[in-house]
Amino acid sequence: MPIYTAEEQLPQRQYDFIIIGGGTAGNVLANRLSENSDISVLIIEAGADTNDNLPVQVPFLSVTLSGSEIDWKYKTVPQAGLNGRVIPCARGRALGGSSAINLLTYNRGSDDIWDHWAKLTDDQSWSWSKIQRYYLKNSRLVAPADGRDTNGEVDPLVHGDGPLEVSVPGHILPIDDLVVQSSKQLGGRFKYNSDFNSGDCTGVGFMQSTIGNGVRSDSNTAYLQPAASRPNLHILLNTHITRLIHSVSANSGPIFTTVELGTPNNKSERTQVSASKEVILSAGVIGTPQILQLSGIGDASALRSLNITPVLDLPDVGAHLADHPLVANYFKVSSEGTWDNVLRDGSVLGANMGQWQSSRQGLFVDSPGNTQSYQRLPPDSSAFDGISDPSSGPKSAHTELIFINGFAQFGETPPPTSGNYVTVLSIVASPTSRGSVTLASNDPFAHPSINPAILTTNFDVQAMVQAMNDAQTFLAAEPWQKDFKPVVFGELANAKTDADKADLARKTAVTVNHPAGTARMSPVNAKWGVVDPELKVKGTKGLRVVDASIFPVIPECHIQAAVYIIAERAADLIKTAYGL
Numbered sequence: 001m002p003i004y005t006a007e008e009q010l011p012q013r014q015y016d017f018i019i020i021g022g023g024t025a026g027n028v029l030a031n032r033l034s035e036n037s038d039i040s041v042l043i044i045e046a047g048a049d050t051n052d053n054l055p056v057q058v059p060f061l062s063v064t065l066s067g068s069e070i071d072w073k074y075k076t077v078p079q080a081g082l083n084g085r086v087i088p089c090a091r092g093r094a095l096g097g098s099s100a101i102n103l104l105t106y107n108r109g110s111d112d113i114w115d116h117w118a119k120l121t122d123d124q125s126w127s128w129s130k131i132q133r134y135y136l137k138n139s140r141l142v143a144p145a146d147g148r149d150t151n152g153e154v155d156p157l158v159h160g161d162g163p164l165e166v167s168v169p170g171h172i173l174p175i176d177d178l179v180v181q182s183s184k185q186l187g188g189r190f191k192y193n194s195d196f197n198s199g200d201c202t203g204v205g206f207m208q209s210t211i212g213n214g215v216r217s218d219s220n221t222a223y224l225q226p227a228a229s230r231p232n233l234h235i236l237l238n239t240h241i242t243r244l245i246h247s248v249s250a251n252s253g254p255i256f257t258t259v260e261l262g263t264p265n266n267k268s269e270r271t272q273v274s275a276s277k278e279v280i281l282s283a284g285v286i287g288t289p290q291i292l293q294l295s296g297i298g299d300a301s302a303l304r305s306l307n308i309t310p311v312l313d314l315p316d317v318g319a320h321l322a323d324h325p326l327v328a329n330y331f332k333v334s335s336e337g338t339w340d341n342v343l344r345d346g347s348v349l350g351a352n353m354g355q356w357q358s359s360r361q362g363l364f365v366d367s368p369g370n371t372q373s374y375q376r377l378p379p380d381s382s383a384f385d386g387i388s389d390p391s392s393g394p395k396s397a398h399t400e401l402i403f404i405n406g407f408a409q410f411g412e413t414p415p416p417t418s419g420n421y422v423t424v425l426s427i428v429a430s431p432t433s434r435g436s437v438t439l440a441s442n443d444p445f446a447h448p449s450i451n452p453a454i455l456t457t458n459f460d461v462q463a464m465v466q467a468m469n470d471a472q473t474f475l476a477a478e479p480w481q482k483d484f485k486p487v488v489f490g491e492l493a494n495a496k497t498d499a500d501k502a503d504l505a506r507k508t509a510v511t512v513n514h515p516a517g518t519a520r521m522s523p524v525n526a527k528w529g530v531v532d533p534e535l536k537v538k539g540t541k542g543l544r545v546v547d548a549s550i551f552p553v554i555p556e557c558h559i560q561a562a563v564y565i566i567a568e569r570a571a572d573l574i575k576t577a578y579g580l
Helices: 024-033 059-064 111-121 128-138 174-186 219-227 284-294 300-305 340-344 346-359 458-475 490-494 498-508 560-577
Strands: 014-020 041-044 139-141 164-166 203-206 233-236 240-249 253-263 266-281 319-321 325-333 369-375 399-404 420-428 435-438 449-451 543-545
Touching: 014 024, 024 041, 024 219, 024 233, 024 560, 111 128, 128 139, 128 560, 164 219, 174 203, 174 369, 174 458, 240 266, 240 284, 266 284, 266 560, 284 435, 325 458, 325 490, 325 498, 340 346, 369 458, 399 458, 420 458, 458 498, 490 498
Parallel strands: 014 041, 014 266, 041 233, 139 164, 266 543
Antiparallel strands: 203 369, 240 253, 253 266, 319 435, 325 420, 369 399, 399 420, 435 449
16 A cells, blocks of 8 residues: 655556545545455545554544644634634544544444435435445444443444444543433433444443544544555545546536646646546545535536636535534532543643553543433424424434533633533534535635534524533432532533523534535435435536535434445445446
8 A cells, every 4th residue: 555645656647546535434435445456546635644643542632633733723604603703623634534533432323314314315225224234344342441341331232343443431430320320310311321323322321432442443544554555555645636627528417537636835736647437525524515616516606706617506515514513511520530630730641641551541541521412302392493303213312412521621611720520511413503615715725614504593502402401400310419519610600591501502612523414415316415325426427425525414423433334335336336
């Protein structure tokens, strides 16, 4: 697997397949397509390798990667639903893409999600019964770092035998048992769920994460590195795609098999490589619509306004951007059993880091949260006023809570310099707000205009308020009262009413960095959408999209597992199309 860091190093200018983006989906495709030694594959990534990046490897340090050198450092436009605030939109810019910088949670989603996608696309091959094998092909359950008995925390029977390693937490925290016991006492909307990957993604349970032996498992380590010995797979790093160049066919419309390359350091110099079979866009929810629009595929009038000649009028390109809103709820606790001191005392942090380096044990083997909870709204919730239920079905949630054994900074609230805290992240899992990704200019090296339109619908605001109330209800349960005795802290303490909480959400909300839907999949003959159910860009030949931009609707869960699953299926679709 030769790796090149500049386009002039490439030994050839034509490949069978060119994959744009070495991220979550792109690396799956690179591995699966290059399994055939007669097929040449080039993967082009704008970032660098991450093999020597320690914060990528250490799960607890995952929170430090947003805004780092391997993040695109995107910002949204001012958000009307957030009092005009601009918030970050973290996307991985390195081999592994966002699977290298995310917070590692692995939820394949409920059965309902996939059956809903099948209905929306009028294609039953997207239903769970057909998709399940790709989930099983992607990941496998491994023992947590501490090797403990995980009976009741996870169901081994619902897991597969794929290359991606998935485990439950490897270092049990003091609040983990409190979460489980509270769930079992409260029941109802807070029922205990022994495995969120069993098909029912509601209830309270242990988080499953892409971690093996205390180390991050991502698309680079799970898919690319095992293909290192393949000479037919080439990787080009530090290179941007400036546009796709088309040729004209009277019978099939524009053919997009030529890729124009450039680098930020030499913006005027451009070169080209071509694919004899297909170009596959896996540039992500932001990068994919940007490249399509730069190539003349998108809303024709908007393209003309930027002096881009329209090739194909597809108004849905860049539209329907969705993300999961997040509000951090802080509680001061009486117990000293939190990890707050790790972030305040360099010697304590160093000791934990040393433990991870020497034995792959201790606090740093996990991301900051070990447990999560998915809830459906009460049936009489005012969030449903005037709309139908936006979730995929009864096994999918409307909201999510994540429980963190310390003060976790999300947004601009600074960590306190003393005391012990618990953070509960409240999240809207089935948001109805929709925004867009559009070109800010025709400069391919400029960031596009990103507008997720966070909290711009009544449903999203009311669902967030319910999630914030649920956090307080849950931490008022009896198991918390013996030692932790949580008390609302900071601005949350002054948010006495639902209206106050809505105001606090607008003031402090960010996102979970789960953008989706900017090149959504639709039925073959539908006039809406960007790709057909085989992920081919409508009206074109030689061009396919495989990443979270094709989601017809945002799933009610953390999204990386769904990206892996669609990539595994796309690899089979491509192999079938070319008899490979």
